[in-house]
Structures are given as structure tokens and as C-alpha cells.
Amino acid sequence: xxQTPRVLIAGAGIGxxxxxxxxxxxxxxxxxxxxxxxxxxxxxxxxxxxxxARVLFHLGLQHSLQAVWSEPAGKEVRLWxxxxxxxxxxxxxxxxxxxxAPYFMVHRADLHRVLIEALQMSGAGKLRxxxxxxxxxxxxxxxxxxxxxxxxxxxxxxxGADGVHSRIRAELFGPDQPxxxxxxxxxxxxxxxxLPRHLRTPVxxxxxxxxxxxxxxxxxxxxxxNFVGIVEREDWQVESWTEQGSVEECAGxxxxxxxxxxxxxxxxxxxxxxxxxxxxxxxxxxxDRVSLLGDAAHPTLPFMAQGANMAIEDAGVLARCIGCDRDxxxxxxxxxxxxxxxxxxxxxxxxxxxxxxxxxxALAEPSAAQHYVDTEWQEEKIKQRYxxxxxxxxxxxxx
Numbered sequence: 186x187x188q189t190p191r192v193l194i195a196g197a198g199i200g201x202x203x204x205x206x207x208x209x210x211x212x213x214x215x216x217x218x219x220x221x222x223x224x225x226x227x228x229x230x231x232x233x234x235x236x237x238a239r240v241l242f243h244l245g246l247q248h249s250l251q252a253v254w255s256e257p258a259g260k261e262v263r264l265w266x267x268x269x270x271x272x273x274x275x276x277x278x279x280x281x282x283x284x285x286a287p288y289f290m291v292h293r294a295d296l297h298r299v300l301i302e303a304l305q306m307s308g309a310g311k312l313r314x315x316x317x318x319x320x321x322x323x324x325x326x327x328x329x330x331x332x333x334x335x336x337x338x339x340x341x342x343x344x345g346a347d348g349v350h351s352r353i354r355a356e357l358f359g360p361d362q363p364x365x366x367x368x369x370x371x372x373x374x375x376x377x378x379x380l381p382r383h384l385r386t387p388v389x390x391x392x393x394x395x396x397x398x399x400x401x402x403x404x405x406x407x408x409x410x411n412f413v414g415i416v417e418r419e420d421w422q423v424e425s426w427t428e429q430g431s432v433e434e435c436a437g438x439x440x441x442x443x444x445x446x447x448x449x450x451x452x453x454x455x456x457x458x459x460x461x462x463x464x465x466x467x468x469x470x471x472x473d474r475v476s477l478l479g480d481a482a483h484p485t486l487p488f489m490a491q492g493a494n495m496a497i498e499d500a501g502v503l504a505r506c507i508g509c510d511r512d513x514x515x516x517x518x519x520x521x522x523x524x525x526x527x528x529x530x531x532x533x534x535x536x537x538x539x540x541x542x543x544x545x546x547a548l549a550e551p552s553a554a555q556h557y558v559d560t561e562w563q564e565e566k567i568k569q570r571y572x573x574x575x576x577x578x579x580x581x582x583x584x
Contacts, residue, residue, distance in 0.1 A: 189214055190511050193330045193340040195318045195353050197224065199231075199293070200479030200496030201346035202300035205310045206244045207500045211508030215310045216338070218330060220317035220347075224301060227427075228293030229372050230404040230411025232389065235284035236577045237494035240501040242286065243580055246299055253295040255403040256287055257387050262562055264554050265394025268443045271558055273391070274567055284575045290389065290411065292374075292404045296493075318347060320356050321475060328474040342507065342514045343475045346496070349424070351481035357472050363424070363462035366486065368540065370461055371414040371435045373453030377407060380452060384410070384445060391543070392446060393558075397439065398543040399446055412449055413487065414439065415461070417544065430458040461486055463537065466530035471522040473515045478503060483529040488539035491532050491574065499525055501579035509584070524584045528577065535570070 190213045194201045197219035205215045233241070233254075241250060260273040280288040304310045317333045321343055329337040345353025354361065377385050389402035397416040404411050416438045435456045439446050450456075464484045470477040479496030503521045510517035547557040560566075 190342065190507060190514060191216070191340040192507065193218065193328070193338060193343045195330065195343065195345050196347035196351075196479075196481070197221075197301075197312060197314075198346060198348060198479065198496075199296060199300065199493050200481075200500060201344070202297070202304060203240070203244070203497050204344060204346060204478055204500035204503055205312075206300065206303055206307070207240070207504035208507065209307055209309050210244065211504040213504075213507060213511070216340070217304075217310065217312045218316040218318060218332070218338070219312065219314050222315040224297070224314070228297075229374055229413075230290055230402060230409075231293050231296065231493045232288070232290050232402065232490040233296075233497075234288045234490070234494055235280055235286035235575045236579070237497040238286040238289065240497045240579050243501070244303065246303060249299045249302070250289070250291065250296070253299070253405060254289040254291045255387065255405070255407050256289045257389050257402060260389040260391065262558060263390055263392045263443075263445075264551065264558070265392050265397070265399075265442050265446070265548065267551050268445055269551070269555075271562055273562060274571070276389075280575070285578075288575075290402045290404050292409065292411075293493075295405060318352050321353065323472075323474050325473075341474065342518060344478050344503065345475065345481045346478040347481050349480045349484045351477065353475065354467075354477055354481050357475060357477070358467065361464055363464050365419075366461045366463045366537075366540070367417050367419060368415050368461040369418045369458055370487070371412070371416070371430065371438070371456055371458050373412045373435075373456040374404075375401075375410040375412055375449060375452045375454065377403065377410050380410065380448065384448065392443070393543045393545075393548055394442065395546050395549040396544055399439070399442075399449070401449060410449070412453055414450075415488075415540075415543070424460050424462050428458055430456045432456055434458075466526070466533050468526075469522060470526065471515075471518045474518065476503075476518045476522060482525075483533055485533045486536040486540065488543065489532055489536040489574070491536065495529050495532060498528075498577065498579040502582065502584060505580070506584050520584050524582060532574070535574075 276288040392399040478499045506521040
């Protein structure tokens with residue numbers, strides 16, 4: 186009789202939790218190890234497109250997510266100076282009709298809570314807090330996750346879902362080589378009741394300008410607006426999501442931008458700032474019984490809104506590979522690796538390319554900007570950039 190595989194997951198973020206739920210559904214035993222002593226309500230908004238939504242719905246999470254998400258009517262581009270607006274694409278019903286699943290925006294903490302509650306309701310997956318990974322040992326019979334306390338936990342597979350500063354990745358392939366992109370990011374949340382009516386519309390908005398851009402969209406049933414601002418700045422190179430800045434400093438980075446942008450900044454509850462570091466795609470993620478998932482495998486710049494979606498896709502494909510090849514875990518992990526690397530590398534490179542598109546010098550003057558936007562965001566180019574992203578189905582792709 187085939188023994189039930191035991192999968193260890195380092196990291197209880199969105200990728201690790203989604204992987205746990207998918208693996209439980211595929212008939213494996215799962216235990217997650219999270220270094221934090223408590224699961225705090227960190228982060229801000231994320232965008233889940235159809236390619237991520239269909240995996241989450243497959244795991245039975247649609248009803249819980251609908252209680253907390255915002256489903257936008259569409260996306261638009263606005264010019265940094267004049268506020269001129271171009272429709273990027275429709276969402277809502279069109280996303281469901283065209284791609285088979287909705288596009289929605291959600292507070293990261295709300296999605297995290299939905300995943301945690303689903304894991305608890307399963308009664309199967311185990312989650313250990315205050316369990317920081319120090320490394321691992323493996324042989325042809327299994328793998329041991331080693332905690333900082335010295336404790337060793339045995340399993341058949343180890344998945345490093347431990348984020349951009351992954352300890353598992355460093356153990357597999359050595360220290361990474363990040364490079365500073367020349368950009369830093371601002372993020373914050375705004376109570377929508379504090380904003381004028383025209384800034385409360387249920388759309389995702391991307392302000393584009395020379396040397397910077399701003400993205401904002403509703404989350405938590407439209408009660409909050411998520412704000413992300415990217416500027417080209419060389420003097421801040423700390424890659425941390427918990428460094429607080431000030432409203433005044435953020436506003437200074439957008440001096441001369443449209444009054445609507447400054448209305449948003451003035452109403453941010455607490456602005457945070459972090460440096461954007463880039464990393465080249467890895468040539469492989471897997472060594473025998475150990476593999477990577479999410480930001481640990483393919484950290485990306487946030488300019489395609491696909492970071493969380495890639496981790497969710499990883500989870501769906503990983504569970505399928507282990508579920509159909511449970512007698513040979515190293516082979517299952519190599520199938521997962523092979524099925525995912527090309528797509529995620531392409532997404533990482535596409536996100537880097539969008540930096541140049543959003544910050545193009547042609548946007549400085551309204552007349553040149555009109556031609557640039559009409560050219561770069563014409564319907565056929567938008568389809569070329571996004572259809573392949575949204576159409577992907579992690580539940581059906583060959584593995």
C-alpha cells in the first residue's frame with residue numbers, strides 16, 4: 186500500500202498556506218513552520234486575477250473571499266500631470282466571461298485570515314508558530330527540517346515558501362545576488378470615506394509619469410483604498426515592509442503631480458517605504474526532496490500584480506505533481522519545477538519591463554504623452570501583455 190507522503194512547508198504566508206490546502210486536498214500530510222510567534226495583520230492590498238482566483242475557488246474559498254474582497258469594474262491609466270484618463274480594460278463580468286474567473290482586490294491580511302481559517306477547519310494540516318528554520322538535511326529516504334532550536338522534523342518533502350529572504354533557497358543555492366533597481370516604493374491604506382466621490386470609484390487606477398507611478402484600488406468591500414507609489418530614488422535601499430516614512434516625505438516625492446494624487450497621500454493612515462531590489466530568475470528550484478515556492482523561488486517587482494498569483498499557481502501545480510507521483514517525491518518535485526520555471530521567469534521579466542513603460546520620459550509633456558499612451562495601451566498590445574497571464578490554468582496545465 187502506498188504510504189501517505191508527509192510534506193513540510195517553511196513559511197505560513199499566502200503561498201505556504203495555499204500549498205498546504207492544495208496538498209491536503211491531494212491526500213498528503215502537511216505541517217507548516219512559521220518563524221513568527223503570532224500571525225499578525227501585516228501588509229496592504231493585493232490583486233488576484235483569474236489565474237489565481239480559479240485555484241482559490243478550487244480550494245472552496247470563494248464564499249469566504251467574497252465577504253472581504255472588492256471586485257472592480259475595470260482598470261484605467263491616468264496621466265501624472267493633467268489627470269487625463271484612458272481605460273485599460275474591463276473587469277467584473279468581462280473577466281468571468283473571458284477568463285472563467287473574476288479579478289478581485291483584497292487586503293493581504295483578509296486573504297491570509299481566510300486561508301488560516303480554511304486550514305483550521307480542515308482539521309488536518311498542522312501549523313507551528315515560533316518555528317524558525319535554520320536549514321535541512323536530506324538523503325534518499327527523506328528530509329529533515331532543522332529549526333533554530335536544534336529540533337529536527339522528518340518528512341518526505343520540504344517546500345521553502347519562506348519569502349524573498351528565503352533561508353531554504355540560501356541553503357540550496359547559496360546567497361542570492363539582488364541588485365537595486367533605482368526605485369523605492371511607498372504603500373499605505375486610506376479610509377475611502379475620507380476621499381471625494383470621484384476617488385471612490387470601483388476601479389484600479391495606474392497613474393503614470395516620468396520617473397514614477399502610483400497605483401490605487403479598493404479593498405475590504407471598498408472600505409479602504411490601497412495606495413502604492415513607486416519613485417526613482419537612489420537614497421533608500423532598505424528592503425523591508427515595516428519601515429515607516431512620513432506623509433510629508435511621500436508628498437515630496439510626487440511634487441508637481443496632479444492634485445488627486447496629493448489628496449490620496451494626505452489621507453494615508455501610515456505610509457511605509459521599501460527599496461525595490463531585483464533578482465534574476467533561478468535556473469532551477471529543486472534539489473532532490475527540497476523545492477521552493479512563491480517569492481522564495483521567483484521574487485518579482487510588483488509591476489504586473491502577479492506576485493501572489495504566481496505563488497497561488499505554484500501551490501496548485503505542486504499539489505497536482507505530488508498527488509499523481511506520490512511514490513517518487515524527487516521526481517514529482519522535478520516535474521513541478523519544470524512545469525513552473527518558464528512561466529514565472531517570463532512574468533518576472535515582464536514586470537521589470539513595465540518599469541520602463543510606466544516611467545517613460547515621453548510622459549513628461551501632455552502632447553507626447555497622448556501619443557505614447559495611445560500607442561502603448563492600444564487594445565491589441567494590452568491583450569498581448571495580459572491574455573497569456575490571465576488565461577493560465579494551474580489546475581489543467583500539463584505536468
